[in-house]
Amino acid sequence: MNRTLRKELLGSGAAVVGVAWVRGALAQEIAHLERAVSIGVDRNLNEDTVRLLLALQKKVVGMLKKEGYRYLCIPPDSDRIRNTFVSKLYPLITHKMAATSAGLGWIGKNGLLINPDFGPRLSLATVLTDAPLQVDTPIERSLCGDCALCMKFCPSDAITGEEWSRHEPFPELIQMDKCASHKKKIKALHGKPNCGLCITICPYGRKIHREDQEQSFVRTG
């Protein structure tokens, strides 16, 4: 089942797919769901990202349901959905925790999931399930090393430079109030709270984007 699942998702637009073993990490209501399928798509500054993730989730659900397994979808924009019953369960797991446990990356100094190939440029969705999927090796510690570009370039000085590891999963990486007040300022100026310098500057995965751009340049030129 693993192979077909992976193949299907990667063939339909997923950038990365991993399976995490999350037993013991979840609250009682969902403790029977021992695995998490973590799906990442290349964010690419594209507005269809959420739609694509939802479609990929539906594919996973279709496969699981057909085989009679239980599941719970945590949608990509889970923090914005509050009006459904099932949304009460969303805070019980985070996309980033599922992704690091599924070996897709670590949490960088900028507080985002960093994947070796795509850097922080992934959007995530998670499907919890009791299907006996083969699990991937979790990532234990940050591979940011001495790099502190995001810290240096952050316009609000919000990045503390702390390092994430599985044993120390919640250090204060970002001073959220600083980040938020900066975004508020930008919103007042431009109407949109977009900043994202800590994403643009991250050297992980930047190459892929550059190659993309060069290729499209070659094609159009």
Place this chain on the structure above:
Amino acid sequence: MATEEKKKELLEKLRNAVIQYDEDTAKEASQEVLDVGMDANEAIFNGLVSGMEEVGRLFEAQEYFVPELLMCADALYAGLDILKPHVVQLDLGVKGSVVIGTVEGDVHDIGKNIVKMMFDVAGFNVYDLGRDVPLDKFVEEQVRTDSDLVCLSAMMTTTMTGMKKVIDNLRAKNPNVKIMIGGAPVSADIAEKWGADGYAKDANNALKDAINMISSLKKLKEEAEAKKRG
């Protein structure tokens, strides 16, 4: 008008959509119900609610767990949103209004929301105070809305004691109001000891009890009025 066969098919489709927690099908079937001119009331009770009853059974039998239960409730609401504006008249013999909430200090509101859903479906006016509700607020809201029924929920033994205070305060203000309590640590014994009129093990029971309570309340009122006249 839809044929009996078509009706049966649609009711089955609605019921299964809820049981299978399939929101898309619940919406589709509800739209079909309207398109063929079927009675929305019938579709809600013999389709959606009938499905939810089966879900309750599956949950009790531990075939469904909390996530399934919630997804089923979402499927029910997806259909209900479409059908409800077309309900001509919901008549269960009684109609009432109810104040509902989870008591102060407690943020667990899944059970409360499901009970609320049953009241919604049954056509009650529901005043939902949400979760972590200050104890005085229940009394204020009951007085403001002149509701027949107040439902209190608590999931923790530590917050449960707040319910007793609310019951005492409500009784002081309005001896006739019916009070119902629910939640994991609550039992029939506690309900009796604290002077609540009802205790709900689950959402289905809550609704049934509520209807009984309100009809007995209405009867009391009528008798009192008859006495006055006589």
